[in-house]
Amino acid sequence: MPAPITEEQNRLDRETLLDAAERLFYERGIRAVGMDELRAASGLPLKRIYRFFATxxxxxxxxxxxxxxxxxxxxxxxxxxxxxxxxxxxxxxxxxxxxxxxxxxxxxxxxxxxxxxxxxxxxxxxxxxxxxxxxxxxxxxxxxxxxxxxxxxxxxxxxxxxxxxxxxxxxxxxxxxxxxxxxxxxxx
The missing domain is CATH 1.10.357.10 (Tetracycline Repressor, domain 2)
Known part of the structure; x- marks a missing residue:
C-alpha cells in the first residue's frame, strides 16, 4: 500500500500543475492544450489532476x-x-x-x-x-x-x-x- 500523500506534497503537486498549465496555456492557448498534455508536462496522473481541479x-x-x-x-x-x-x-x-x-x-x-x-x-x-x-x-x-x-x-x-x-x-x-x-x- 502506498504511503499517504502529505499536505506538503499536495501543495507541491498543485503548484507543479499550475506552473505547467500557465506555461502551456500562455504559450499555446487554453483550447489548444489538452489534459493529456497537462499530464505529461506536470508529471501527474490524470486522476490526481482531476482531484485538484474537477474541470x-x-x-x-x-x-x-x-x-x-x-x-x-x-x-x-x-x-x-x-x-x-x-x-x-x-x-x-x-x-x-x-x-x-x-x-x-x-x-x-x-x-x-x-x-x-x-x-x-x-x-x-x-x-x-x-x-x-x-x-x-x-x-x-x-x-x-x-x-x-x-x-x-x-x-x-x-x-x-x-x-x-x-x-x-x-x-x-x-x-x-x-x-x-x-x-x-x-x-x-
Missing amino acids: KEDLVVAMLRRRDRRWRGDLAAHVEQVADPRERVLAVFDWLAEWFAQPGFRGCAWINAFGELGASSEAVLAEVRAHKQAFHHQIATWVTATRAPVTEPVFLLAEGAVVAAAISGDPAPARHARAAVTRLLGPP
Whole structure:
C-alpha cells in the first residue's frame, strides 16, 4: 500500500500543475492544450489532476487567479520602489516595457483567456473582470497620489500598450504610452 500523500506534497503537486498549465496555456492557448498534455508536462496522473481541479475551467480560473497575484505583486514591487508619485505612475510603463521585451511575451493572459472563453465561461469571465478591476484600482491609487484627474486615460494607455505590444511583437508601445502619460500628468 502506498504511503499517504502529505499536505506538503499536495501543495507541491498543485503548484507543479499550475506552473505547467500557465506555461502551456500562455504559450499555446487554453483550447489548444489538452489534459493529456497537462499530464505529461506536470508529471501527474490524470486522476490526481482531476482531484485538484474537477474541470479544465476550474484549472484555468485557478491559474489566472494565481497569475494575477504574482503579476500585480511584481508590478507593485517595481512601482513602489519609487518615492515620487508622478514617477511611480511612469514606472508602470517602465515595468510594462521590461515585460514586453521578455522572451515568450504573448500579451495579457486575461485578455487571451477572455478571447478564448469569455463568451462561454462565466467563471473565466468573472476572473478576467476581477483582474482588470484590481489592475484599475492599482493604477487609480498611484494616479490619485499625483492629484492629476487622469486615472481613466492612464489605465487605457496601459491596457492599450499591452495589446499593441502583443500584436506588434515590439515593446515600443510602452515607451509611447509613457510619453503620453508624461504629458497627461503635466510638468513635474
